Amino acid sequence: MDNKVILIGLGKMGKGLLTNFIKNGIEVIGYNRSKEEYLSIERNKNLYLASSFDDIFTKTDKNIPVLVWLMLSQGNAVDEVITNIKPYLKKGDTIVDGGNSYYKDSIRRAGELNSSGVNYLDIGVSGGINGATNGACMMIGGRKDIFDKYEHIFKSISLDNGYKYMGTSGCGHYTKMVHNAIEYGMMESIAEGLDLLRTGSKNSIGFEVSLKDALSVWNHGSIISSYLTELAEDIFTGSSIEDIDEIEPIIEENGEGAWSLNEAITNKVPFYSLSVALFERYSSKRVSFSRKVISLLRNKFGGHKTY
DSSP states (O other): OOOEEEEEOOSHHHHHHHHHHHHTTOEEEEEOSSGGGGGGSOOOTTEEEOSSHHHHHHTSOTTSOOEEEEOOOTTHHHHHHHHHHGGGOOTTOEEEEOSOOOHHHHHHHHHHHHTTTOEEEEEEEESHHHHHHHOEEEEEESOHHHHHHHHHHHHHHEEEEEEEEEESTTHHHHHHHHHHHHHHHHHHHHHHHHHHHHHHHHHHTSSOOOHHHHHHHHTTTOTTOOHHHHHHHHHHHHSOHHHHHTSOOOOOOOSHHHHHHHHHHHTTOOOHHHHHHHHHHHHHTSOOHHHHHHHHHHHHHHOOOOO
16 A cells, blocks of 8 residues: 655645644655745655655656645646646556645546546645644545545545545535635624624623623534634634734635636526625725715715715
8 A cells, every 4th residue: 555645835734734644654755846845844754855846756666656746726836737747647646636726627637637647636625724734624526446546545634534535526626615615604604793793792782792702602512613613712812802903804815705606606506695705805805986986876865974
């Protein structure tokens, strides 16, 4: 049973997986384009940090199929690395894309690689940095026989019952895309509820309820207890309201929400929570011209004040 992985991409999630692999007895050849990432990685007898793609493949046995695991930003970065390593790959080798790639890109890449005898698995990895390091949740797409071949590795780095074969190529990333869309809505709901609890309790009761205390009790037996409410409690335990008020209210988004909303529209599936959460992220990064127009319209028809 082969227990060696080539891990390309040692950012936050990649480093977590590297630690996870090693502590589970899996030998790793690691590579990152920026070698500065190597400085914070603890050396281990089961780890070799390569200096180049040439260096990676001088450390592999040409008679044994290799497993190359990519932890890269979705898009061009994945295609560029695949193009760069393809000359080194042989029939029977396997590439895993463990990033948040668009499922249609995964289907395309699988077809292109399979035509040359190289296997491709698309794996949606959830659980954040802690999960990558201590036990991931993985949604896996691709050929079932290739999943079966490497299932021992997936099992070793996942939480109990934290990985499943989802189906043919694209299914892993499709499932992760919808997972992230649900995550958008859950975070939006938690944040809006905390806003109401803070503002409403002060205005309606005259006493500002402690968000930390509310989250603490919610995380012990309530229906809404979750990993996200636990993280929210951590935020309010480690930061004051004043600290949080100083943060710019800008929310980044990496594309998965828009992909899911497009899928919902294409398939005529209502997804209200995602729509609100996604548009809130867009709104957070721009001065709203539309809100100014609404304010002026109210002024015109009703003499309402503008600011």
